[in-house]
């Protein structure tokens with residue numbers, strides 16, 4: 001399968017080249033040339049497929065023959081070797097828990113898949129060292145650090161906004177060492193993301209380094225995020241109800257993967273992009289004007305994004321037809337107070353502890369309105385333990401630290417402080 005740049009000023013590339021480049025030379029995101037729906041038989045029999053078989057069916061057209069079937073199946077097996085349960089929360093509302101992986105956030109799936117694809121391509125090409133640049137508002141960094149730790153021939157540089165990630169998130173991305181370096185940026189997530197994008201245009205860097213991105217910019221990070229929408233569907237007892245997914249959204253890669261799953265034939269009535277007060281897309285849906293803004297700090301910090309990268313991919317799926325987009329996508333924004341109130345409600349009335357991002361997802365379903373003909377599913381995108389300072393006072397009890405967190409929480413943070421792109425460039429050039 002070939003991929004084209006959404007800026008339409010760069011040549012088409014194969015899956016392998018899209019993964020190795022990350023971003024197209026014209027700064028556009030790559031998008032698949034075609035999307036072929038899966039067969040009716042696949043959906044009819046989905047309950048009888050293992051998660052690995054489902055993931056293989058979903059991804060194979062995009063990877064095509066660039067990774068042999070046996071190796072792709074092995075990559076998938078290693079990527080998704082944990083659970084993705086759908087848990088009932090109240091009548092007609094369930095949550096898809098995406099936090100059972102090594103860093104307890106949904107990013108583990110994309111990061112592990114991409115690390116293995118890149119490792120395979122490096123091995124067959126005998127490529128010189130690759131530098132993976134990644135910007136994080138919280139969870140991508142930890143997942144990429146864990147997914148790429150010790151991968152031969154790959155150095156990872158993670159940029160994160162100083163003082164704007166949780167303690168657990170910071171430990172996950174700053175303590176692993178080896179081929180992983182953390183850069184603490186005096187700025188916002190958007191500043192980090194802009195620095196990463198600038199690096200891809202910098203001829204000095206491109207001349208001396210093989211750079212790629214492990215943000216959802218990269219198709220091997222983004223596309224596997226389709227898998228768990230199918231895993232959720234497989235688990236639904238009543239598949240005749242109308243399905244509504246609410247996806248807590250920041251950079252919009254995850255919801256865009258859900259919309260891709262729908263293009264493959266997954267029967268979803270509506271997607272809801274639920275955001276915190278960083279409301280660029282809710283505003284776009286109301287006004288038709290895309291107006292990026294500096295991001296504001298919230299308790300759902302991983303969604304503090306003021307210029308979501310993937311919205312261009314969403315527009316492309318709908319061929320820029322805003323009425324078709326509105327038929328399928330709704331988007332609502334919620335304040336921190338609303339989020340805290342609903343976290344308390346869910347704990348006290350439904351006996352379910354959400355993290356602040358999942359809580360925003362739940363609020364989205366409530367605002368949309370779920371009746372008895374509908375099955376609402378909100379994505380619980382990270383484990384509440386990643387946000388102890390927010391969650392503990394709300395539920396007024398201690399949460400036990402799981403083994404994944406105990407592994408890093410007492411380790412020493414190591415990060416390089418920078419404020420400008422020039423400092424990043426100097427670091428990458430000398431590394």
Ligand SMILES: Cc1ncc(COP(=O)(O)O)c(C=O)c1O
Nearest residue numbers: 139249250251252253254302381
């Ligand atoms: C816990 C959590 N929820 C939601 C999001 C938003 O996801 P996306 O950036 O794909 O919209 C993130 C960021 O990746 C996250 O870490």
Ligand SMILES: N[C@@H](CCOP(=O)(O)O)C(=O)O
Nearest residue numbers: 136137138139140215216251
């Ligand atoms: N919310 C993200 C921001 C980066 O998103 P990505 O999916 O493009 O990597 C984070 O947690 O870092």
